[in-house]
Amino acid sequence: MTLKDSGLSNDQLLDMFYYMLLSRRSDERMWLLNRSGKIPFVVSCQGQEAMQVGSSFALHKGVDYTAPYYRDVGVVLTMGMTVKELFLQAFAKAEDPNSGGRQMPGHFGHRRLNMLSGSSPVTTQVPHAVGIALALKMKQEEAVSFVTLGEGSSNQGDFHEGLNFASVHDLPVIVMVENNQYAISCGIEQQVNCKHISDRAIGYGIHGETVDGNDPVAVYQAISNARKRALAGMGPTLIEAVAYRLTPHSSDDNDLTYRTKEEVDLAKEKDGLIIFKRTLKDQGILTADIEQAYEAKIKALIDEATTYADEAPYADVSTLFDGVYHQ
Amino acid sequence: MAQMTMIQAITDALRVELKNDENVVLFGEDVGKNGGVFRATEGLQDEFGEDRVFDTPLAESGIGGLAIGLATQGFRPVPEIQFFGFVYEVMDSISGQMARMRYRSGNTVNMPITLRSPFGGGVHTPEMHADSLEGLMAQQPGLKVVIPSNPYDAKGLLISAIRDNDPVIYLEHMKLYRSFRDEVPEEEYTIELGKANVKREGADITFIAYGAMVQASLKAAEELEKDGVSAEVIDLRTIAPLDVETIVESVKKTGRCVVVQEAQRVAGIASQIVAEIQERAILHLEAPVLRVTAPDTIFSFPQAEDVWLPNHKDIVKKANEALNY
Ligand SMILES: Cc1ncc(C[n+]2csc(CCOP(=O)(O)OP(=O)(O)O)c2C)c(N)n1
Numbered sequence: 001m002t003l004k005d006s007g008l009s010n011d012q013l014l015d016m017f018y019y020m021l022l023s024r025r026s027d028e029r030m031w032l033l034n035r036s037g038k039i040p041f042v043v044s045c046q047g048q049e050a051m052q053v054g055s056s057f058a059l060h061k062g063v064d065y066t067a068p069y070y071r072d073v074g075v076v077l078t079m080g081m082t083v084k085e086l087f088l089q090a091f092a093k094a095e096d097p098n099s100g101g102r103q104m105p106g107h108f109g110h111r112r113l114n115m116l117s118g119s120s121p122v123t124t125q126v127p128h129a130v131g132i133a134l135a136l137k138m139k140q141e142e143a144v145s146f147v148t149l150g151e152g153s154s155n156q157g158d159f160h161e162g163l164n165f166a167s168v169h170d171l172p173v174i175v176m177v178e179n180n181q182y183a184i185s186c187g188i189e190q191q192v193n194c195k196h197i198s199d200r201a202i203g204y205g206i207h208g209e210t211v212d213g214n215d216p217v218a219v220y221q222a223i224s225n226a227r228k229r230a231l232a233g234m235g236p237t238l239i240e241a242v243a244y245r246l247t248p249h250s251s252d253d254n255d256l257t258y259r260t261k262e263e264v265d266l267a268k269e270k271d272g273l274i275i276f277k278r279t280l281k282d283q284g285i286l287t288a289d290i291e292q293a294y295e296a297k298i299k300a301l302i303d304e305a306t307t308y309a310d311e312a313p314y315a316d317v318s319t320l321f322d323g324v325y326h327q
Numbered sequence: 328m329a330q331m332t333m334i335q336a337i338t339d340a341l342r343v344e345l346k347n348d349e350n351v352v353l354f355g356e357d358v359g360k361n362g363g364v365f366r367a368t369e370g371l372q373d374e375f376g377e378d379r380v381f382d383t384p385l386a387e388s389g390i391g392g393l394a395i396g397l398a399t400q401g402f403r404p405v406p407e408i409q410f411f412g413f414v415y416e417v418m419d420s421i422s423g424q425m426a427r428m429r430y431r432s433g434n435t436v437n438m439p440i441t442l443r444s445p446f447g448g449g450v451h452t453p454e455m456h457a458d459s460l461e462g463l464m465a466q467q468p469g470l471k472v473v474i475p476s477n478p479y480d481a482k483g484l485l486i487s488a489i490r491d492n493d494p495v496i497y498l499e500h501m502k503l504y505r506s507f508r509d510e511v512p513e514e515e516y517t518i519e520l521g522k523a524n525v526k527r528e529g530a531d532i533t534f535i536a537y538g539a540m541v542q543a544s545l546k547a548a549e550e551l552e553k554d555g556v557s558a559e560v561i562d563l564r565t566i567a568p569l570d571v572e573t574i575v576e577s578v579k580k581t582g583r584c585v586v587v588q589e590a591q592r593v594a595g596i597a598s599q600i601v602a603e604i605q606e607r608a609i610l611h612l613e614a615p616v617l618r619v620t621a622p623d624t625i626f627s628f629p630q631a632e633d634v635w636l637p638n639h640k641d642i643v644k645k646a647n648e649a650l651n652y
């Protein structure tokens with residue numbers, strides 16, 4: 001991991017670390033809440049914080065558009081969702097700005113943050129993001145459309161249709177495949193037979209590259225370059241960020257029926273959060289004091305958000321008909 | 328006989344047919360090593376090998392297409408769609424392709440496909456994990472649509488579906504998977520597709536239901552019995568083709584009828600049944616044929632699910648409307 005030449009100041013690097021830690025701790029809290037029966041379901045970001053935060057740091061808040069997928073706690077927090085809002089959606093409360101408690105947990109969307117609400121069928125968001133990019137091009141806006149998905153999901157027809165159209169029209173869209181090596185129980189070798197998901201870019205005539213998804217700086221640079229290309233009219237980019245899913249697929253899954261604890265333990269040694277922390281410390285950017293202060297601040301934020309969201313009311317039954325049609 | 332949950336009865340039926348016929352193949356997302364996200368195919372890959380029971384990449388349209396190709400070559404594919412809300416991804420394979428292949432091939436090709444999928448509400452899974460989309464399927468000529476309401480039927484109907492030479496959409500209500508057990512014979516048996524089952528005989532009113540609404544209707548019938556009302560309950564088992572004969576016969580006897588479906592009201596199976604009854608038995612009716620359905624909204628968010636989903640109280644209320652008409 002090279003921090004020099006990254007174009008990022010020490011403050012920015014610390015900020016990146018802060019958001020990665022915030023994402024991890026939020027996710028860990030959600031598991032606790034799930035296991036104690038407070039929230040119904042968790043689908044985790046753990047192991048993917050580096051790519052999520054690194055990529056989002058290259059985007060412009062309030063300018064660019066995102067269509068995140070269900071693991072993207074790191075993306076949504078970096079793009080400006082508050083911890084309170086994150087927990088309101090986990091509890092599915094009425095005040096949740098994502099959907100007013102109508103969505104599955106992890107199905108993010110935030111109008112004010114230019115974040116499109118995602119649906120459960122995987123990969124549907126890719127053509128949506130391409131549509132947004134077409135609109136940006138037609139309106140000549142200086143902005144890009146950023147969309148993420150899992151590597152298993154890159155086998156859906158929507159992936160092909162979206163990327164092909166985006167390429168034909170040189171659209172400002174960045175597609176990041178978060179390759180965590182598994183689609184529920186299916187390892188990568190059962191899903192694809194190419195070396196890299198980014199190899200598929202050749203077929204669309206667009207730029208593709210594979211980056212270390214445990215290195216937030218490498219992902220940041222790849223997305224920054226993709227953004228420049230997009231704004232220069234050079235069309236879409238396909239980025240594959242490779243890491244490992246550290247948790248089971250979701251809170252409803254037992255991953256030890258299809259992978260070994262040894263494999264997971266080995267992956268934990270490459271955990272982007274741990275490596276980034278070590279690198280920042282080795283380089284004297286992160287001190288023990290700063291780390292402690294971050295942990296304390298994050299714990300306070302998550303405690304407050306948990307209590308608030310827990311006590312907030314659910315959507316009322318009388319609102320069942322709201323939002324089905326324009327009223 | 329063994330006591331089985333519906334999911335166990337389904338696994339059992341799959342095992343029976345994998346053993347009986349080497350042309351039966353199972354595939355879908357996470358059905359192999361993992362044994363399915365609901366464990367319907369648990370142990371089957373170990374028992375029958377990776378050629379017979381296998382995982383596919385995450386792409387439903389491909390799963391549907393694969394089944395069609397295999398079917399033309401004499402296989403009996405049993406693909407699984409992980410949640411029926413994702414059927415839209417494979418809609419063309421189902422309605423556009425497998426349902427029409429026989430017709431457009433001049434009746435020279437069989438499509439012995441059984442597409443299994445979980446669906447249904449009551450387990451707090453919003454956003455396309457719970458929708459009742461059987462009406463979409465029933466509208467497509469060429470398809471058969473089977474929805475078991477209990478473990479015993481689940482096994483017999485699934486074996487029949489797999490042996491059928493036309494595509495069968497076999498829908499498994501998630502709420503029924505583990506909610507109760509039944510006596511299920513260890514040996515193989517079939518239940519004829521397209522035939523309804525009179526679950527409970529009665530003289531005053533007929534309830535027509537399928538899937539999870541059969542339990543609700545039986546409960547409503549028990550409740551009404553306390554008031555001296557004798558209700559007949561018909562479990563459709565198959566919603567396409569509909570067993571109109573059994574329905575009409577019962578309504579002619581009772582003169583009153585409530586049709587129950589979990590799906591939203593508009594353009595559902597219940598509407599079709601009401602139309603069939605009024606065309607064939609209007610002079611026998613003592614009251615309008617009434618419906619109990621979900622309201623016409625997107626499937627409910629979890630906290631309103633109990634209100635949104637039809638239940639036995641709604642059925643009793645409607646029954647009393649018909650009885651006091
Ligand atoms: C169209 C569709 N089919 C099936 C599912 C069920 N499902 C949810 S997540 C998932 C696996 C996704 O794997 P991947 O794309 O690698 O993303 P990951 O969860 O690993 O981040 C599946 C099969 C779904 N949500 N949508």
Ligand SMILES: [Mg+2]
Nearest residue numbers: 150151182183
């Ligand atoms: Mg994956």
